[in-house]
Amino acid sequence: MLQQRKSPLRSVLVSLVVIALVIGGSAVAFAYTAGWLSPHRLTPGKMIQALAPPSGAALGHRRNHVKGICFTGYFEANGNGTTLSRAEVFARGQYPALGRFNVGTADLDAADATVRVRGMGLRISPPDGQEWRSAMIDPPFFPVSTPQAFYGLLLASASKDPNAMEAFTAANPEFATFAAWAKSAPWTGSYAEERYNGLNSFIFTDGSGAEHAVRWSLLPAAQPVPVPHDELLKRGFDFLEQDITERVGNGPQRWTMVVTIADPGDPTADPSKAWPEQRRSVEVGTLVVQRIEPERDGPCREINFDPTVLPLGMRTSDDPFPAARSSAYRVSYDLRTAEAKDYPRTETGAKP
Amino acid sequence: MIDARHRFTPLQRLLHWLMAVCLLAMLFIGVGMVSTVMPKYLPLISIHKSLGAAILILALIRLAVRWRYGAPPLPANLPEPMKLAAHLSHYALYGLMIIMPLLGWAMLSAAAYPVVLYEGIRLPSLLPQSDGLHTLLWDAHYYLALAFFALVLMHVAAALFHALVRHDGVFETMAPVSVEDRSQLRDEIAAAE
Numbered sequence: 001m002l003q004q005r006k007s008p009l010r011s012v013l014v015s016l017v018v019i020a021l022v023i024g025g026s027a028v029a030f031a032y033t034a035g036w037l038s039p040h041r042l043t044p045g046k047m048i049q050a051l052a053p054p055s056g057a058a059l060g061h062r063r064n065h066v067k068g069i070c071f072t073g074y075f076e077a078n079g080n081g082t083t084l085s086r087a088e089v090f091a092r093g094q095y096p097a098l099g100r101f102n103v104g105t106a107d108l109d110a111a112d113a114t115v116r117v118r119g120m121g122l123r124i125s126p127p128d129g130q131e132w133r134s135a136m137i138d139p140p141f142f143p144v145s146t147p148q149a150f151y152g153l154l155l156a157s158a159s160k161d162p163n164a165m166e167a168f169t170a171a172n173p174e175f176a177t178f179a180a181w182a183k184s185a186p187w188t189g190s191y192a193e194e195r196y197n198g199l200n201s202f203i204f205t206d207g208s209g210a211e212h213a214v215r216w217s218l219l220p221a222a223q224p225v226p227v228p229h230d231e232l233l234k235r236g237f238d239f240l241e242q243d244i245t246e247r248v249g250n251g252p253q254r255w256t257m258v259v260t261i262a263d264p265g266d267p268t269a270d271p272s273k274a275w276p277e278q279r280r281s282v283e284v285g286t287l288v289v290q291r292i293e294p295e296r297d298g299p300c301r302e303i304n305f306d307p308t309v310l311p312l313g314m315r316t317s318d319d320p321f322p323a324a325r326s327s328a329y330r331v332s333y334d335l336r337t338a339e340a341k342d343y344p345r346t347e348t349g350a351k352p
Numbered sequence: 353m354i355d356a357r358h359r360f361t362p363l364q365r366l367l368h369w370l371m372a373v374c375l376l377a378m379l380f381i382g383v384g385m386v387s388t389v390m391p392k393y394l395p396l397i398s399i400h401k402s403l404g405a406a407i408l409i410l411a412l413i414r415l416a417v418r419w420r421y422g423a424p425p426l427p428a429n430l431p432e433p434m435k436l437a438a439h440l441s442h443y444a445l446y447g448l449m450i451i452m453p454l455l456g457w458a459m460l461s462a463a464a465y466p467v468v469l470y471e472g473i474r475l476p477s478l479l480p481q482s483d484g485l486h487t488l489l490w491d492a493h494y495y496l497a498l499a500f501f502a503l504v505l506m507h508v509a510a511a512l513f514h515a516l517v518r519h520d521g522v523f524e525t526m527a528p529v530s531v532e533d534r535s536q537l538r539d540e541i542a543a544a545e
Contacts (some may be wrong), residue, residue: 023509030501033380035387043387128475131466147389302464302481307396308394309465312472316394324389326397333463334490340483 031058040153050154051106058108060343063117063332064134067110069241070298073252074123075288077187081284084212084259085204085286087313095126097287100300101191101244104137112240113232116182120196120218121305122287130311133303135325136196136218139146139185142271143300145328147228147324174272180228188301189235191226191244192253200307200315204259213262215275218255218287222247227231245292277292294335298344304333359525360419367414369528374407375405375449401456402470408453415525426518441507448500452493459489470520 003097003177028037033152035041048063058066075097081090089095104112106115106224119137121238126132144150149172156168169175188194196218217350236242265274316322336343360368378400381542426435457478460467464481468474479485515523 015512018516019509019512022512023505026508030380030383033387041387044388044389047389058471129466130472163529274449302483304463304465306465316391318391319393323391323393327386327389328392330386334487337463337483338487338490340487 001032026328040131042148044331047151048331049326050112050151050158050330052108055109056108057106060336060339060341061108065102065104066106066108067112067241068100068246068295068300070289070293070295070300070342071099071248071289072299073097073288075208075285075287077285078283080260080282081259084214084261084282085313086207087132087311088128088130088273089124089132089311095124097124098299098303100295100305101236101240103240107153111237112233113229118191118194118240121300123303123305126311131309132284132311132314132350133305133309134198134307136198137303138194138196139199140177141178141274142199142321143175145174145272149318168207176274177241187229188224189227189232189239189243189256190221190222190247191240195219199271201262201271201319203315203317205313213266214255216259218257221254221256248289248292253289257284257287258282259284269320271319281302282299296343304329306330358424358521360423363419363530364421365526367410368526371410371448372413374403374410374505378403378407379497379504382497398470401467406452406529407449410491411446411449414492424525427522430520437511441503444503448496448503449498452496452500455489455493455496458512459493462489464469482533
């Protein structure tokens with residue numbers, strides 16, 4: 001009798017332990033998946049934190065390429081791109097374009113002339129709704145080979161250890177190539193004279209289903225005029241924004257979009273490695289910039305130039321950067337939209 | 353023969369277990385994808401969107417099926433607070449199954465992202481871009497997802513409590529295979545011994 005009375009109690013206790021283990025195990029698995037138990041996981045939040053300048057992130061603004069100015073215009077496709085991709089954006093025609101010229105710094109207080117890298121965010125919107133977004137920069141290659149190395153670069157450049165950069169370059173020799181470019185490449189005095197390079201590789205699928213690994217660039221119609229850096233440093237804090245506003249005010253500015261096709265064996269997964277000069281390329285159309293507007297109330301402010309927003313006929317390749325950029329840009333967007341009160345619009349009401 | 357009132361219909365059980373897999377996958381993918389910058393981020397977020405749309409459709413079907421066929425009654429001897437908890441938690445589960453995909457869709461719309469599902473199917477934008485709405489929807493989607501997972505854990509704990517401790521037949525109403533057949537078999541084996 002005693003045995004019988006004890007046994008159900010024990011069975012209940014065992015059952016409760018089983019339930020606790022199932023629930024506890026599930027909770028731990030969830031926490032692990034979320035990265036809460038993995039302090040070393042490179043999360044997009046860490047990447048964004050590492051981008052912040054010593055003075056702190058500029059609240060309400062993009063976490064990198066923080067200074068910029070909006071443009072609108074159109075992309076005129078000449079039809080040649082249809083041999084590479086079935087995306088509607090390459091069918092002959094004019095499609096609305098919106099974008100943002102910017103300088104590659106996370107410091108809102110940096111003068112334009114102090115920033116080596118200049119960039120362009122671009123969104124082309126064909127009528128079928130298959131948007132193409134891209135964010136390009138003017139160096140001919142990316143500073144590092146992997147998103148992890150980019151994080152390492154951010155940590156090293158912020159480090160107080162005087163040997164940090166030297167150690168970083170030793171571990172990531174591709175950075176030396178970039179540093180050499182940064183030191184020797186000529187500067188120009190205008191966003192309009194820059195060539196903007198996509199750098200990342202993507203896969204285009206043409207109408208027959210054939211795939212092509214490609215990179216793209218925007219080549220300026222304006223002749224680049226080299227200006228000594230010392231002279232640029234004497235110009236105004238926002239001289240690039242003033243210059244582009246004035247130029248576009250006097251007439252549209254144009255860029256030719258060129259798509260370069262990889263040969264088998266070309267490094268598609270590593271944007272720090274340029275492809276050989278003689279690779280086949282196709283001019284697919286012209287970007288025409290017709291109007292400039294300050295970012296604060298401009299139409300580019302609310303757009304995340306996420307390079308993985310691609311139309312049918314384009315997809316990401318084995319290049320790891322577009323995924324990392326998409327992930328980090330999303331966090332930057334989530335933060336800055338939540339901080340909109342720190343970067344108030346001057347107009348009230350909805351944007352067009 | 354099993355009395356139909358003691359079990360959910362086969363369609364309801366199928367929907368329950370199918371959605372159980374989908375919802376757990378969805379919750380894990382959700383917290384996993386936002387924690388990584390690795391290439392898997394892109395397929396994960398793509399699955400998250402398509403699976404979210406599938407869950408919304410399944411949840412609406414399930415609600416209609418529940419409306420049509422109802423549910424077996426809870427045991428008469430179940431204490432009132434447990435009955436109340438059972439009812440409230442089921443309202444919350446159904447509500448979250450439907451509201452979470454809509455919040456995600458609206459959140460992406462408010463950020464001016466195109467909402468593209470598997471194979472390029474593009475959903476219409478639910479809202480114009482808005483910083484304030486985006487933040488509100490983002491917070492709701494994130495914190496309700498954590499609450500959803502907590503609720504799923506409570507649901508599992510309660511189901512196991514019914515199955516292992518109370519032995520009151522509540523678990524059996526939704527068991528994927530007929531547990532009554534198995535318990536019958538067990539009785540037969542016990543009798544043979």
